[in-house]
Amino acid sequence: MxxxxxxxxxxxxAALAMKQINPDVVAAYPITPQTPIMERFAEYVANGKVDTELIRVESEHSAMSACIGSSAAGARTMTATSANGLALMTEIVYIAPSYRLPIVMNLVNRALSGPINIHCDHSDAMLVRDSGWVMLFSENAQEVYDNNFIALRTAExxxxxxxxxxxxxxxxxxxxxxxxxxxxxxxxxEFVGEYNPRYSLLDTDNPHTLGPLDLYDYYFEHKRQQAEAMMHADRVIREYMKQYSELVNRPIDVVEPYRLDDAEFVYVAMNSTAGTLRxxxxxxxxxxxxAGLLKIRLYRPFPWRDVKSLLGDKHKIVVLDRALSPGATGGALYQDVRSSLYGLSTPIVAGxxxxxxxxxxxxxxxxxxxxxLRDLDDNEPFQRFMGVRE
Amino acid sequence: MIEIIIHGRGGEGAKTAAFMLAEAAILEGLYAQAFPEYGPERSGAPVRAFVRISDKPIYTHSPITNPDIVVVINPTLIDRKENYDGLKDKGVVILNTDKPINLGFDEWILDATRISLDTLGRPITNIPMMGALIRATSIVKPESFEEVIKTHLAGKGEETVHKNIEAFKRSIQEVKHV
Structure with missing residues (x-):
């Protein structure tokens, strides 16, 4: 191509990928903490470059609510947010996967307040880690662009x-x-193709129920199905990564090893830090x-088999988390990597x-x-800090 | 890889200059990265913008601390010693001034304020200073940067594009090696 x-x-x-996808509906809250993603996408809408219905809502909570309504109606739906915007929409973020709605959202990772801060960390993403969304991370602008197409195919x-x-x-x-x-x-x-929703509330010939009260009689079964869908996502996203990779002629996978084959000391990280660690x-x-590096590109579902097979025989592994999990046995990524390697005798896993x-x-x-860490020889889950004054 | 820090005051276009230079390099098939100082928007306060240009893909996302080139687009900032901290031994400085300050680096000077007042009627020195940089270092071809001027300013009309290209070309001719 x-x-x-x-x-x-x-x-x-991200905005360019959204333009090329040309979704039916985008709902977003147009002021802080929104980012230039929506600013640029709104220009595409205003200039007639896309056919998207852009719904400007009164809060992030409403943004995700509008996305849920439009996706349930059978429209291809996208949005974008960041930091405390995501925090405000979190109640509804949990609803989307429970209704099995293939919404795609670009999240610009910025710190949750407080103290008040607008700069980068992953505390916003980790807030919704267990909401049931598939989560991709991007090392650079290229991966942001590519991930959008892979995300949409996987979701739908x-x-x-x-x-x-x-x-x-x-x-x-x-x-x-x-x-x-x-x-x-x-x-x-063409890669994303036209969207033919399997379920649509507007399809009155095939009515279905969405969003009723779901108590102890069925709630658990529906959550179990979400867990199952997440397991399928692990397989399906690899198919689309492979297909996309062939289209653009760039290697793309759920994790990316760098100089890992004979490595003894391995860094594990997500997003832009993976580039610096190369x-x-x-x-x-x-x-x-x-030294070597393993970049995690797919975070949920967590590719634990890949981590286990690529890192199982390493001597020392250090996992870098850009979010604090106070009182936990280390950051979220650290816990995932460490438990993927549990039971293997060799690696020391530090965080x-x-x-x-x-x-x-x-x-x-x-x-x-x-x-x-070069002389570290214990394997306690001790939380270390880098770059802080103390 | 060449690393550049551009010093200016908030609202003067240091970030735009950085982005334009990176885009000119990408037009030539090089790899580039450009980013502003991620502070709050502070009109009039000293700000920095960063550029990396390389013939290989650029992976790092760390700030630039040891630049090859320092550009100061605002004449009131050229005396700030901290601008030149970390500059490499054979580093290049490009200053908006009509008098040399002899910092001990490979120094180039241009009265970019005068050129921009003459051509644009306003002291917007970012594009003239990129002319000086390109003349001093040949980091990209002048034609590539002119292409970027055209695409960046296309929405502002032909006259604006023309005046900026004139300012750019004059700067290439008038920059002096100290």
């Missing part, structure tokens, strides 16, 4: 029918211009340290919390993590 290399911010890459697949969230780092990705390859509108739209791995390799509230993560910090 013909592609061109351009420069876009992560936010504008009748084996899945779950909403999908595409994460990108606030400011570091959303407001930075990067180099990426994009396809033509027509061909990218450089750290190269610096350590130049010094003779067998760091870093970069909260937009604190920068540098190569120097990545190197310091290695220095701090």
């Amino acid at each position: 013909k592609q061109k290399r351009i420069g876009l911010t992560g936010a504008h890459a 697949d009748s084996r899945v029918l779950l909403p999908v969230m595409i994460n990108q780092d606030g400011f570091i990705t959303s407001h930075s211009l990067e180099t990426l390859e994009v396809g033509e509108d027509k061909e990218m739209h 450089v750290v791995v190269d610096m350590l390799r130049d010094k003779g340290v067998r 760091y919390v870093y970069g909260l509230g937009g604190r920068e993560f540098t190569e120097e910090q990545g190197l310091r993590i290695y220095e701090e």
